[in-house]
Amino acid sequence: MPSPEEASTSTAEPTFKSLGLINPLLEALDQLKYKEPTDIQREALPHALEGRDIIGVASTGSGKTAAFALPILQKLWEEPRGLFACVLAPTRELAYQISQQFEALGSAMGVRCAVLVGGMDLIDQAVALAKKPHIIVATPGRLQQHLTETKGFSLRGLKFLVLDEADRLLDLDFGPVIDQILKIIPKERTTYLFSATMTTKVAKLQRASLSNPIRVEVSSKYQTVSTLLQYYLFIPLSQKDVHLIYLANSLASNSIIIFTRTVHDAQRLSIMLRILGFPAVPLHGQLSQSARLGALAKFKSGGRKVLVATDVASRGLDIPSVDIVINFDIPNHSKDYIHRVGRTARAGRSGKSITLVTQYDVELIQRIEEVIEKKMELWPTDKEEIALLRERVNEAGRLAINEMKEQAAGGGGGRKRRVQGGGGRDDRDRDDDEVEAGMPSRKRSKGRR
Numbered sequence: 001m002p003s004p005e006e007a008s009t010s011t012a013e014p015t016f017k018s019l020g021l022i023n024p025l026l027e028a029l030d031q032l033k034y035k036e037p038t039d040i041q042r043e044a045l046p047h048a049l050e051g052r053d054i055i056g057v058a059s060t061g062s063g064k065t066a067a068f069a070l071p072i073l074q075k076l077w078e079e080p081r082g083l084f085a086c087v088l089a090p091t092r093e094l095a096y097q098i099s100q101q102f103e104a105l106g107s108a109m110g111v112r113c114a115v116l117v118g119g120m121d122l123i124d125q126a127v128a129l130a131k132k133p134h135i136i137v138a139t140p141g142r143l144q145q146h147l148t149e150t151k152g153f154s155l156r157g158l159k160f161l162v163l164d165e166a167d168r169l170l171d172l173d174f175g176p177v178i179d180q181i182l183k184i185i186p187k188e189r190t191t192y193l194f195s196a197t198m199t200t201k202v203a204k205l206q207r208a209s210l211s212n213p214i215r216v217e218v219s220s221k222y223q224t225v226s227t228l229l230q231y232y233l234f235i236p237l238s239q240k241d242v243h244l245i246y247l248a249n250s251l252a253s254n255s256i257i258i259f260t261r262t263v264h265d266a267q268r269l270s271i272m273l274r275i276l277g278f279p280a281v282p283l284h285g286q287l288s289q290s291a292r293l294g295a296l297a298k299f300k301s302g303g304r305k306v307l308v309a310t311d312v313a314s315r316g317l318d319i320p321s322v323d324i325v326i327n328f329d330i331p332n333h334s335k336d337y338i339h340r341v342g343r344t345a346r347a348g349r350s351g352k353s354i355t356l357v358t359q360y361d362v363e364l365i366q367r368i369e370e371v372i373e374k375k376m377e378l379w380p381t382d383k384e385e386i387a388l389l390r391e392r393v394n395e396a397g398r399l400a401i402n403e404m405k406e407q408a409a410g411g412g413g414g415r416k417r418r419v420q421g422g423g424g425r426d427d428r429d430r431d432d433d434e435v436e437a438g439m440p441s442r443k444r445s446k447g448r449r
């Protein structure tokens with residue numbers, strides 16, 4: 001997939017101006033330093049500005065958000081009115097990011113956005129709706145809740161519907177809610193559907209929601225970018241912690257995301273890192289929504305150099321300038337690996353990923369290498385330095401477990417969990433992310449991953 005910067009290297013290609021965008025948008029693009037349209041923007045904008053429905057096959061990092069936000073804002077400028085567009089996104093974080101992009105691109109137009117997601121105060125959101133936003137960005141469950149519970153709120157008059165990351169929306173069992181929303185919104189509207197993959201479920205949703213759409217596609221293959229250097233460390237399961245600290249130590253000047261499979265390990269490792277003097281912050285689905293946003297904000301601003309996250313953070317998040325992704329646990333699915341390492345080497349920059357591989361993971365890493373069609377390189381280590389770290393790491397590990405026990409006993413740590421040793425191969429507290437607080441009786445699809 002070409003990054004925005006790669007996409008901007010060809011001189012013969014159209015510019016934002018030649019594509020027909022109006023001055024207030026060109027000004028905002030200039031301020032954001034988007035010099036040239038990316039592939040998906042170049043492909044989608046001419047059709048979108050003609051008023052066509054669009055199916056965009058593109059994933060995060062391609063510039064897809066601006067590809068759907070720009071034509072919506074242009075139409076809003078041409079016929080200003082109340083509630084204009086509704087964007088459905090699978091996760092809360094993605095919803096906030098989309099809204100921020102609308103606000104940045106529509107800054108010269110005074111666009112008003114409201115974000116409706118689970119885990120945040122319903123009343124605050126109702127107040128935001130009362131201020132008559134032009135754009136609503138929502139997770140489906142919470143949108144439906146407002147439609148039934150918030151007086152005076154409806155989607156009558158809506159001109160645009162966007163289904164972003166449709167494959168994930170459907171993976172997360174949002175299909176039935178989306179069907180209900182489709183029934184009550186105006187038939188006379190423009191619809192954009194974006195998805196990283198075209199599954200049969202997505203094709204069905206496409207038939208139900210779009211009319212005579214144009215399909216634009218920038219990449220249908222999951223791949224890692226060439227500016228990403230991918231490494232692995234082969235170590236015994238019992239030595240994961242000390243190797244992680246060794247990496248954090250030798251890479252201390254970089255911004256790092258460490259991915260773990262379980263909530264428990266994300267929490268444990270972030271405490272352990274902090275005890276050892278690394279500015280780390282956890283991000284997982286068992287934190288409150290405001291804690292998650294706070295963690296992300298601290299990391300984005302550079303206040304914390306290390307983010308320890310479960311897969312809740314691996315998709316859809318636009319975190320700029322991450323230098324290194326460390327996979328403390330290897331993901332079971334190659335697709336998740338690609339999403340995780342996709343947090344670095346974005347927009348033409350370079351980046352590194354380092355995956356800890358134990359005796360139990362050899363098959364998984366080989367499968368990933370097959371999918372990405374690349375061999376990972378061995379990350380060099382200094383055995384003496386690791387031996388010197390061992391005692392302090394073990395002690396910090398014990399202190400971290402104690403702190404977690406105290407938090408749980410004090411009622412501050414959520415549900416109690418079994419304390420486990422260093423490896424964290426227990427899947428019982430795996431982070432089933434995006435638990436929508438506002439969603440009525442959502443089925444959990446077991447075995448999804």
Ligand code: AMP
Binds near residue numbers: 059318
């Ligand atoms: P998205 O795929 O929408 O998540 O966008 C990925 C990143 O690319 C975001 O940080 C955008 O701000 C950035 N971006 C989008 N369009 C452009 C562009 N034309 N030039 C440079 N950066 C862009």
